[in-house]
Amino acid sequence: MKRYLIVSLSTGGGHATAGNSLAERLKDRGNEVLVIDLFKGINAKGLHTFICEGYNFIATKTPQLYETIYRAGNKPIIAKGSFDITRRLSQKKIKEFISVFDPDVIIAVHPIVTDILGGMKQRGYLEKQKIVSVITDYLAHFVYVHKHKYIDAYFVGSDVTKRDLLKRGVNTEKIYPFGIPIKKEFYTPVNRFKNGKFTILVMGGSLGSRNMSSVLSKLMQVKDNLKIIVVCGTDNELKIKMDKFINQDPSKEVIVHGYATDVQRMMDEADLLISKPGGASVTEALLRRIPMIIPYMLGGQEKENRDYLIEENVAIWVSNVKDITDIVTKLINEPEILAKMGENMEQIANNFSVDNAINVLENL
Incomplete structure (x- = not known):
C-alpha cells in the first residue's frame, strides 16, 4: 500500500x-x-x-x-x-x-x-x-x-x-x-439503445455556455422529428431558459436536466453531442463513441482541443450557430458521416485505461 x-x-x-x-x-x-x-x-x-x-x-x-x-x-x-x-x-x-x-x-x-x-x-x-x-x-x-x-x-x-x-x-x-x-462508468462497454427518434444531447460543460439558447432555437428549426436532451449543470438561470423550449413543437421531444449524474446513459441514447470541447467532456464522448458538434467554447485549451478533434474527424466545428439547422439535417440524411466519425472515435479510445495508469502509479 x-x-x-x-x-x-x-x-x-x-x-x-x-x-x-x-x-x-x-x-x-x-x-x-x-x-x-x-x-x-x-x-x-x-x-x-x-x-x-x-x-x-x-x-x-x-x-x-x-x-x-x-x-x-x-x-x-x-x-x-x-x-x-x-x-x-x-x-x-x-x-x-x-x-x-x-x-x-x-x-x-x-x-x-x-x-x-x-x-x-x-x-x-x-x-x-x-x-x-x-x-x-x-x-x-x-x-x-x-x-x-x-x-x-x-x-x-x-x-x-x-x-x-x-x-x-x-x-x-x-x-x-x-x-x-474520468468517471469509471464511461469505461464500460457502449450500450447503444434507440428510441425511434434522432437524438441530440446538448451540454455546456462545468462553466456553462451563454450560447445554448441559440443552439436550441436552431435545432427547433430542423424539420425532422428530434429528441433533444439538455444538461444545464448547476446553472439554474440557464435551465429556466431551456425549459421554455419544452412543448414548443410537437415534433421535438425536449427534456431539460439541471445537474445530471447519468450522462453516460444519455450519451448511449444519443446520436450526436453538441458541447464545448473541455478535456473531460471530449474524453467522455470518445469513450462512448458519440460524434460532436462544437458551436461554442472557451479560448485557449478548448480551441486546441477543438483543432485536435477536427483533425481526427470526430467533431464538426460550427463557427456560426445559424448553420446548425442545415448541418444536423445533413447528418440525419447521411448517416454514414456519423458512422465514420464513430469509427474514428473508437480507434482513438481503444488505448484509454485508468487501470493502466493505476498500474504505473503503484510501480513508481
Whole structure:
C-alpha cells in the first residue's frame, strides 16, 4: 500500500474529475489517498481568489481576454517569471502540508500545480516523493512542461499529446497516453439503445455556455422529428431558459436536466453531442463513441482541443450557430458521416485505461 496526494485547483471541472477518478481506483486497491484543492488545502485564500476565482470570471465573462492571457502564458519568457512567483508565495505552506501527510506519490492534475511541484523539486524539496502530472487537455500548455526534468511521469490524453510533449523535450519513457481519467462508468462497454427518434444531447460543460439558447432555437428549426436532451449543470438561470423550449413543437421531444449524474446513459441514447470541447467532456464522448458538434467554447485549451478533434474527424466545428439547422439535417440524411466519425472515435479510445495508469502509479 502506498500513500497518494492528489492536488488540483478549482478552475473548471475537468481537473477535479481526473483527480477523483484516480483517487477512486487507488482506494479500490487499498491505497491511502488524499485529494485537495491546493490553495484551499493550504489556506492560501489570496492565491485562490486571484488565480481560481479570477480564472472562472475571466474565462466566462471576457473570453477574448482569457485567450490573450492563455497565449501569453504559453510563452516561456512570460510564464517562467509569473509562475515562479506563485511557487514562492505558496511553497512554505505546501512543504508544511506535505510533511504532515507524507505521501509517496504526488499527482498534479493542474498545470500550475505541476509547475509549482516541479519547481520545488528542482530546489531540493520533495526528494522523497515521486511527482506525476495529469494533462487534462489534448495539447499541453507550456506550464505543464516548464519543469519536466523534475516530473517523474505524465499521463496524457492521446498519442498526439505524447508527440507534443516529445517536441518539448520530455523523455518518452515518462509519457503514458492512457487518456484523460474520468468517471469509471464511461469505461464500460457502449450500450447503444434507440428510441425511434434522432437524438441530440446538448451540454455546456462545468462553466456553462451563454450560447445554448441559440443552439436550441436552431435545432427547433430542423424539420425532422428530434429528441433533444439538455444538461444545464448547476446553472439554474440557464435551465429556466431551456425549459421554455419544452412543448414548443410537437415534433421535438425536449427534456431539460439541471445537474445530471447519468450522462453516460444519455450519451448511449444519443446520436450526436453538441458541447464545448473541455478535456473531460471530449474524453467522455470518445469513450462512448458519440460524434460532436462544437458551436461554442472557451479560448485557449478548448480551441486546441477543438483543432485536435477536427483533425481526427470526430467533431464538426460550427463557427456560426445559424448553420446548425442545415448541418444536423445533413447528418440525419447521411448517416454514414456519423458512422465514420464513430469509427474514428473508437480507434482513438481503444488505448484509454485508468487501470493502466493505476498500474504505473503503484510501480513508481
